[in-house]
Amino acid sequence: MTRCQLIFVLLLFCRMSLAQDMIKHVHHRTDSTFFTENAGPQQSDYLESLEQVFQVLNKVPIVTSSFLNLDDIEHDLGQNDSAVAILKERMAYTHSLNIRSLQVYNTLLDKLAVTMKRYEDNLDEYRTKLEGLKKEILGLRKDTLIGQIFKDTALHTVFTPQLKRLRSKWREADSLLKSSTNVINNLKSRVAANNITIADLLFQVDAISDDLRYNAFGKEQSYLWEPPSFSVDSGAVEQDNRSRRYTGEKKLARYYFMNTSNIRFLLAITLAIYFYWVWFNFRSLRRLGKLSSINEFHFHYISPLPVIACLVFTLNLAPLFDPRAPAVYIEYSQLLLVLALGILFYRRLPKHYFMLWCIFIVLSFTLYFAESGHLLATYSGRWVRLMLNAVSAALAVYFFFTSKEKPGRSWLVRFAVIIYLALHLTAIVCNLLGRVTLSQIAGSTAAFSLSSAIGLMVFVQLITETFLLQIQSSRMRKNYPDSFEFVGIARSITKLMGIVAAIVWLIVVTNSLNVYDMLGDTLSGLFNTPRSVGKISFTFNGILLFLGIIWIANFFQKYIAYFFGDTGDDASIDDRNQRSRLLVTRLVLLIAGFFLAVAASGLPIDKITFVLGALGVGIGLGLQGIINNFVSGIIIIFDRPIRLGDTVEVGGKKGRVKEISIRSSTILTDEGAEVIIPNGDVLSHNIINWTLSNNQVRATLSFNLDKTTYTDAIQPDIKELVKTIPGIFLRKEPELAIEHVTSKAVRLKVSFWCTDVGSSSATSAAAREAIYNYLEKKGIEVS
CATH class of the missing domain: 1.10.287 (Helix Hairpins)
Known part of the structure; x- marks a missing residue:
């Protein structure tokens, strides 16, 4: 009996006792404290207590309805139980296990363990909420007013409607509490059972994997030149074991993919975003009539409709989205990548290289389908594997002897081919010596390492081209010049993407070698182990x-x-x-x-604060200048005494502000020199900003005119002439004045405003030339 049921029984018991007392003491009907005129509880007090009871009981359906994941957990646990049962069954056939199947089992068990932990956390949260509700309901028995209602017949009669509703609410709440508690307890027991089984299976997988890795370097079968050491019956049994193993792996892989569909969804979203990014920028350039502005980039792979390029982009990222995926997932994605690259290389690679890639596609697919179809599991199949490895190695050697025309990044291509050749030679040697498992791993890794390496080179080039397209599209929308220095930008992007590509390549290779989990556990232990220096x-x-x-x-x-x-x-x-x-x-x-x-x-934040405090002492002693420049940079950014593009004079240097960084600012002089000034020096000097509020600047020209030919009538004409010159600010009238007069000459001063300080020199030169020509036509001599 639950505690909720217990309190309900107690309340009923109080009511039965009350009925027996009423039979013996009838005078209580007319002697109730409810009808006495004293300072005891009033009707409103009883109603308030009843309201509190209703509020607590009303929480029950609200809280239980918030357990949204219970149905999903119960449904998913059915699939999880099936997966655990299959794994338990497969682990019973220890003689038919290999490293590849164990890698699939380990990945799936880790995924199941994470899923069980999530279920356990949800169920613990729900149980905590139920326990809180039960404590609130049990706390109601401390309310003496509620007990008095059940003891006093008159009170019971007065509050009969409320008590009827209370009974109905109680039955509903009690039913919900019992059903929810039973469901949660049942699910928790199932989760706990699965956790025990998963932990036991993980232990078995680790133990068997260690044994297989150790035994893989030993002789598993006879030398290839020797006749097979097993009979036809044993070969049939072995073939049947392999068939069942691959069937179990496919079932488990399907379960894994069904429960990680969100990863494939993210990949699809990534593909759509990348496609829209490229398509949008091409469309912008087409609408602006500026498609020719990207000709200098010599794009190889992106186009206005980059369907295949987007597929290559996404397939290269697949291992990064799900690095612990089963090997079959990596194999499928790599085979699809090989095909997509073949389509992308068509008419982009020289014919010789494209034919080599087509041969590589055929060899990769032949090796994969021969493995999945169990064609290489027999003695004769070992000879077929040997020939496939030999042809692949010969293809690599042929590439080295015929690759006179080096493609881009030739050293990377050659490095990938060297790895491909070395792995196939290793597979040949292992096959000859009876190390069948190592031969299989080396052969499949060779194909995937080369396809991944070439695909990632294309991936880096795709990102670089897409980024250059984005830059040029943005420049064209802002009417910037078509040409800019893009070589350094492309090199920087390539370096960053090269780091990402290297990480993805390592994931693919280690996964194919079936050492990803072992390497990951080793690195995790190395990097996650707490260490201490002092406190x-x-x-x-x-x-x-x-x-x-x-x-x-x-x-x-x-x-x-x-x-x-x-x-x-x-x-x-x-x-x-x-x-x-x-x-x-x-x-x-x-x-x-x-x-x-x-x-x-x-x-720890407190430790970082301590370190920053210690650094503050060092800053006060020797890093004042650096901090001064840093703080001054922040002041310049927000106070804006100078802005990017302003024409300024600072410390005797005049030019345009090209860059404002955290530590320093750069001024570009008229001669083309870039003057780097620390931000502290910028604020400590007087700043002359010619363009702080506007770009206008006043220019003055002086002309020495012959006094005998000069007349005041030319001044209005010169004013109108100045107004016609481009770059003159017309809202302010030009001014003419006689600055100096001698017996032979008159100095005429012409002042006007230019609209842009950056072009004031050109405007002044145009004004001087126009005025000089005018004076010459009037016959006024200028000395």
Whole structure:
């Protein structure tokens, strides 16, 4: 009996006792405290207590209806139970297990363990809520007013409607509490049973994997030149075992893919975003009539409808989205990548290289389908494997002897082919010596390592081309010049994407070699083990995470301007508003990156505060200048005494502000020199900003005229002439004045305003030439 049922019985018992007392003492009917005129509880007090009871009971359906995951957990546990049962059955046939199947089992068991942990957390949360409700209901017995209602007949008669509703509410609440408790307890028992089985199976997988890895280097079968050592019957049994093993692996792989559909959904979203990104930029250039502006980039792989390019892009990222996926998933994605690359290379590679790639496609598919069809599991199949490995190795050698025309990044291609050749030679040697498992692993890894390496080279090139397309599209939308220095930008993007490509390639190769889990566990133990220096505790993983996020934040703040077409040239300097916004964005990225790195790394905040305090002492002693420049940079960014594109004079240097960074600012002089001034020096000097509020500048020209030919009548004509010159600010009238007069000459001073300080020299020169020609036509001599 539950505690809720117990209190209900107690209340009924009180009511029965009350009935017996009423039979013996009838005078209670007229002697109730309810009808006495004293200072005892009033009717409102009883109603308030009843209202509290109703509020508690009303929580029950609300809380139980919030257990939204119970049905899903119960449904999914059925599939999980089936998967655990299949795994338990497969692990019973230890003689038919190999490293590949164990890798699939280990991946699936890890996934099941994570799923069971999530179910357990949900169920514990629901149970905690139910226990809280039960405690609230049990707490109602402390309310003396409710007990008095049941004891006093008159009170019971007065509150009969409320008590009827209370009984109905109680029955509903009691039913919900019992059913929810039973469901949760049942699910928790199933989850606990699965956890025990999963832990036991994981232990078995690890133990058998260690034995197989050790035995894989030993002789498994006879030498290839010797006759087979097993009979026809034993060969049939072995073939049947392999067939059942592959059938079980496929069932488990299907279960894994069904329960990780969100990863495939994310991949599909990534593909759609990348496709739209490329298509949108091509469409923008087409609408602007600027498609010819990308000719200098010599794009190889992206096009206005990059369907195959998007497929290659997504397939290369698949191992990164799900690094612990079963080997069959990596195999399928790599085979599809090989086909997509073949389509992409058509008419893009020289004919010789394209034919080599087509032969590689045939060899890869032949080897894979021969493996999956159990054609290589027999003695004769070992000879077929030997020939396939030999042909693949010969293909690699042929590439080296005929690759006179080196494709781009030839050293990377040659490195990938060397790995491909070495693995196939290893597979041949292992097959000859009876190391069948090692031969199979080396052969499949060779194909996947080469396809992944070539695919990732194309992936890096795709990202670089797409980024250059984005820059040029943004520049064209802002009417910037077509040409810009893109070589350095492309090189920087290639370096970053090269790091990502290397990580993905290592995931593919280690997964194919069936050492990913072992390597991951080793590295996890190395980097996640807590270490202490004095009183400070840390892990290598936290430090690497901290440094990595800081580096990524610095990279993005440095190159985010390129995404909006700002490459630092004169055209982008003129767009002051955008560059100011980008400057603030870069500062925000740096600050947010620092705090995110601290939060993600798990480093103790109090210890970091202590370190920053210690650094403060060092700053006060020797780093004053650096901090002064840093703080001055923040002041310049937000106070804006100078802005990007302003024409300024600072410390005797005049020019346009090209860059404002955290530490220093760069001024581009008229001679083309870039003057780097620390931000502290910028604020400590008097700043002459010619364009702080507007771009106008006043120019003055002087002419020495012959006094005998000069007349005041030319002044109105010169004023009108000046107004016709391009670049003159017409809202302010030109001014003419006689500055100096001698017996032979008159000095005429002409003052006017130019609309742009950057072009004031050209405007002044045009004005001087026009006035000189006018004076010459009038016959006035200019000395």
